[in-house]
Amino acid sequence: MRRALFVPAAAFALALVTVGSAVAGRAPAGAPAIDAHAYLVVNAVTGDVLLSKNADKHRAIASLTKLMTIDVALQRLDLNQYVTVSKLATEAGEESAHLRAGERIKVSDLVRAALIQSANDAADALAGAASGGDLKLFANWMNDEAQQIGLKHTHFVRPDGLDAPGQYSSARDITRLAQWVMGLPVVREDVRMRTGMISRGRRLSTWDDLLGVFRGVVGVKTGHTDEAGWCQVALMRRSGLQIYATILGSPSRSQRNHDLAALLRFALSRYQVVPVARVGDSLTKVETAYGHGAVPVTVSRSLTVSVRTDRPLVEKLILPRRLALPVRRGQHVGNVRVYSGSKLLGERELVAMRSVGKPGLLGKVGWYGKQTIHNLYGWL
Secondary structure, eight states: OEEEEEOOOOOOOOOOOOOOOOOSSSOOTTOOOOOSSEEEEEETTTOOEEEEESTTSOBOOGGGGHHHHHHHHTTTSOTTOEEEOOHHHHTSOSSOOOOOTTOEEEHHHHHHIIIIIOOHHHHHHHHHHHHTTOHHHHHHHHHHHHHHTTOSSOBOSOSSOOOOTTOBBOHHHHHHHHHHHTTSHHHHHHTTOSEEEEGGGEEEEOSOTTTTTSTTEEEEEEEEETTTEEEEEEEEEETTEEEEEEEEEESSHHHHHHHHHHHHHHHHHTEEEEEEEOTTOOOEEEEEGGGOOEEEEEESSOEEEEEETTSOEEEEEEOOSEEOSOBOTTOEEEEEEEEETTEEEEEEEEEESSOBOOOOHHHHHHHHHHHHHHHHHHHO
16 A cells, blocks of 8 residues: 655535446456346446446346336425325236235325335336326426436336336446435335335335345345246445446346345455554654654554455545644644545545654753754855
């Protein structure tokens, strides 16, 4: 790891994470063979694409659609609001939360059923309640939202994700959509649940087979139709990493699970956890005024980062050239920032490891006298 020392400077401005494009070429060494039409693996913090295939190709996405349905519906409905289930919603078919036409149900129950059970009737009930029963209008809202959040290869026709002409997305867009929707607390909570309950004692069960099985997986959504095949977007939080892996068009549920786990393991293999600095370890020393010696500095809290195995770390120490006196032990004197390329991986305050008092008048006079003599000898 390279270290650089900097005098005080303005703070760096960091852009929001976006999903970058993979570099064309051969797959990295050790990359797994994946049996799916498209996939993408990305570091959500840095935006690094670790592995991809057909990431921008248009594909049917099945119930991954429900991520957008919930995003749009919750812009118009309150979680604690009660809505009436329409007859049309109960006729959606396939996966169901067994809703009844005319029943009153909380929006939060519909969201939970759509996310955990992937219930089509719940998704259509949300869309109908938000749009006054106009599902075509709701689909238009979904497409407007897709444009707003930068989904360039996506078009929606219906809110439940059942196969329909003209409805498609891509692995890259679905990954971006998942990142966006995981900004909603209710989504983050519900997608972590293997089972759940809604009104009338109806029990929900997830289709996400990696939850509670693959350490660190915290969601996000699965989907399956005849046209889409088996699909999933997963988020893994582990070892300081946030990794999204999206698979579209796997031939079977078991193959999807196997390949998704392989992609996540590959992502983990591309990083190593590096302890950059520990409390009590001196990173450097800073001179003090009046020749009172250098003060060692350490971090206020230990710093550990996860870094790509193929990229070096750069540690930047932002410190003054000289510390004014007095200095107190534990006093904030600067910062350390750790970068991988241009990406900031972590930052900590730097604090003094010992105290140094301010000299009195005689001490200052003595120091200036020594400096004068030293300068005279230098001239001679």
